[in-house]
Amino acid sequence: MTAVTTHTVEYPADDLTMTGHLALPAGTSRRPAVLIGPEGMGLSDVERRRADALAELGYVALAFDLHGGRYLEDPEAMLARCLPLLADPDRMRAVGRAALDVLRAEPRADPDRTAAIGYGTGGAIALELGRAGVDLRAIGTVNALTTGRPGEAARIRCPVWAGVGSEDPIMPPAQREAFTAEMQAAGVDWRLTVYGGALHAFHHPTVDHPTPAGVGHHPRHAERAWRDVLALLAECLPVTG
Template sequence: MRGDILSYEADGLVMESHLYVDDSRAGSRPGVLVFPEAFGLGDHAKGKARKLAELGYAALACDLHGQGRIMTDRNAMMAELGALFEAPERVRARAKGGLDALLAQPGVDAARIASIGFCFGGTMSLELARDGNPIAAVVGFHSGLRTKRPEDAANIRAKILVLLGADDPGIPPEMRAGFEAEMRAAGVDWRMHLYGGVVHSYTNPDADAMGMPEFARYDAAADRRSWAEMLAFFDEIFEKAA
């Protein structure tokens, strides 16, 4: 397994992302962008990217804030996310930088590219799709669904899968209904899976350390089930594209 730091510029920032590839596997391979939770690129997203590489994908765990920075101050992080939400072109630029860097790697099949994300990373993946980029699949785990430009869903070329806690207070039923209306209006191939009794950050074992179990809490069963849903989704899409 090879893990390299991949640097590139996006949104005026120098991104330091981590590329994972198993060079023992010959031939071209699908590529997957892995966008982290809102605090930045940490072990959680890197670990998910490594697991994908072990399955034969080229996986790029993407920097979120530039220079590999992880934001530890929750208030500062929320302020940064608020500013980004108001400027979706900046979110899209950061995501597009990762896409371009991944596509430039030898052996990556441009016809088989997915973007997955956790929390705000899911938002980034959806915005990348809304911008009309050539990706085949998007998967959002406990993903933010809102956008300032819902009309841009008409540009989506990817198939969409969102995997949400049914009791996530950050993604309430009315937000899910708005997302459904957006996808329906644009004629997108989309699906949404809900996990009962599950809240935010359910894929991250470190979520419990936040001390906010009513908002963010790890759930091993939902983590396992959602990962399996994603792999089945990839099998369906990438087999057709191969």
């Protein structure tokens, strides 16, 4: 493993002061960069560790914030914050662009070689960046089969990979079909992986606060989903040199 340097970065977005986690690989050269969006509860050590793992592989990685430094353990508080955000594509894009600007401004990051991955709400934001026509090399999401405004998926200029649990009640088969129909109609290079028996947020390790119904960790599929994300990045955003 190579040495990784991490920093906390503050930046404005959504009328809040966001607190992101930036992970830099060893060395001084410019490297491809990856934006990481968290689940609706907000930025946690799960996403910070993923950023660090990507930096060990040679990427510059920024795990971005959703709630101004807060982690919303209470489901009602999380939904009160996230549902209006998810209903407003322009607001989601503004949150994503603010984080992406921070990532691309990092001297170690190659601004012309970036990807966005995300989970839940963070994945929906990654998709909206694509629908806004942002230049990305890849988009990867888990639990984020959100559809956009009519016709805007045609602006996506990179491959899209999406993962979902077969038993996810928040992303049921009808939502999968709507998402894939949107991607197909737009001519997007898309893939969908359905993980058998997995619930919503199956990728997220068990937490120490109450877990809502339909949410549960699936360790084997969590590892597989991470490998699938890494395969997407290796294909579309390889680290060279």
